[in-house]
Amino acid sequence: MDFSFTPEQERFREEVRHFLDRELPQQEVTEDRWLFGFFPQFSRKLGERGWIGLTWPKEYGGQARSYLDRLILTEELLRYGAPVFAHWFGDRQIGPAILAHGTEEQKREFLPQIAKGEISFCVGMSETEAGSDLASLQTKASTEGDWFIINGQKVWTTGAHLAHFCYLVVRTDPSAPKHRGISELIVDMKSPGITARPLVDMTGAHELNEVFFDNVHVPKKMLIGQENRGWYQIASQLDYERSGIERVMSNYPLFVDIINLAKEEGLGKDPLVRYKLAQLGIEFEVGRLFCYRVAWLLSQGIVPNYEAAMAKTFCTEFEQRLANVASQIMGLYGQLMPGSKMGLLKGRVARAYLYSPAYTMQGGTSEILRNIVGIRGLGLPS
Numbered sequence: 001m002d003f004s005f006t007p008e009q010e011r012f013r014e015e016v017r018h019f020l021d022r023e024l025p026q027q028e029v030t031e032d033r034w035l036f037g038f039f040p041q042f043s044r045k046l047g048e049r050g051w052i053g054l055t056w057p058k059e060y061g062g063q064a065r066s067y068l069d070r071l072i073l074t075e076e077l078l079r080y081g082a083p084v085f086a087h088w089f090g091d092r093q094i095g096p097a098i099l100a101h102g103t104e105e106q107k108r109e110f111l112p113q114i115a116k117g118e119i120s121f122c123v124g125m126s127e128t129e130a131g132s133d134l135a136s137l138q139t140k141a142s143t144e145g146d147w148f149i150i151n152g153q154k155v156w157t158t159g160a161h162l163a164h165f166c167y168l169v170v171r172t173d174p175s176a177p178k179h180r181g182i183s184e185l186i187v188d189m190k191s192p193g194i195t196a197r198p199l200v201d202m203t204g205a206h207e208l209n210e211v212f213f214d215n216v217h218v219p220k221k222m223l224i225g226q227e228n229r230g231w232y233q234i235a236s237q238l239d240y241e242r243s244g245i246e247r248v249m250s251n252y253p254l255f256v257d258i259i260n261l262a263k264e265e266g267l268g269k270d271p272l273v274r275y276k277l278a279q280l281g282i283e284f285e286v287g288r289l290f291c292y293r294v295a296w297l298l299s300q301g302i303v304p305n306y307e308a309a310m311a312k313t314f315c316t317e318f319e320q321r322l323a324n325v326a327s328q329i330m331g332l333y334g335q336l337m338p339g340s341k342m343g344l345l346k347g348r349v350a351r352a353y354l355y356s357p358a359y360t361m362q363g364g365t366s367e368i369l370r371n372i373v374g375i376r377g378l379g380l381p382s
């Protein structure tokens, strides 16, 4: 078996690197830019090059390129800490969901706009009483003529205050068993009756929101796929959400800088520091292979399932170990917060450490993912 990249793939990687060397906006913190780096103008530049929706059919604004090309592109964007949040959810999971389940009209309306970097999405799944057990969700959509009327509340909605649209999961049939009465809608975030309130995280950043829906009118043509069959559509969307290489590269720029610091400051002479960094180096490569395996499955027309769960579990726990080792190496300097005038790496270590618990919760917790690996991967009884 030949594991090397083709000359075309190597050329594509070089092309992306040249673009990023030239076009990357200046930023102080380069970690987690797929969640915090909201730069629509940068997304539009990527869109102009055809680098959003890379795998989608050309008729909907895509480039019909391979999943491995997409992985090479996303790997380089994350390696550079590029601010890609404005298009990330649309490119990663909403576009594929519309491609798989949307009407022709929805494909023609939304996919080209996502591919040009013109619109942003948030994902409205979780509620206060429905996280891991998502099928317990209570946000309700009743019908009135050509409209769904939405009432309820979502929580932990990343980027709801910035997004143009929400991919919203609602209960359309309260009398059906809980998995069978759920539908998916695209909701314009400017609709009257929507209120997004900030939830500030431990790092002091506002990325999360709670979102209230008070008699929000949504045209019925915004239903994705079949009414009351939403649950079965969500599963594959979550597989896309879980399996990207961002799960192992959120802190990649910090990892590189810690290694450089260990070289420059002589810390690498300490065997403990050396062992810890070497261990992280090994784990990073393992996580990367998990992500390449998922891209390879997608390129064979297989939507990954337990493979995505394995990738996310291993990779997000790696991110936590990375933040932990970085703060051990930095000692007291590691506690200085971003913006502090003193200190090496300008507070990036403290930020990474404080943010790191989020990785194993967002997109499904490690416990839930281990259940998927056990049941679907190993065939253990549920």
Ligand SMILES: Cc1cc2nc3c(=O)[nH]c(=O)nc-3n(C[C@H](O)[C@H](O)[C@H](O)COP(=O)(O)OP(=O)(O)OC[C@H]3O[C@@H](n4cnc5c(N)ncnc54)[C@H](O)[C@@H]3O)c2cc1C
Binding pocket: 122, 123, 124, 125, 126, 127, 128, 130, 131, 132, 133, 155, 156, 157, 158, 159, 208, 358, 361, 362, 363, 364, 365, 366, 367, 368, 371
């Ligand atoms: C930073 C961040 C961003 C997020 N962004 C979004 C977003 O954009 N959109 C969105 O809809 N949601 C988002 N979420 C929500 C996320 O999907 C949920 O937090 C997650 O699914 C867990 O749900 P919960 O928080 O309600 O915890 P719970 O489901 O209440 O779980 C609490 C604990 O119990 C464990 N547990 C629960 N059930 C089981 C079980 N059956 N077996 C074993 N252990 C179990 C869990 O693993 C966890 O440790 C985000 C979360 C975070 C932290």
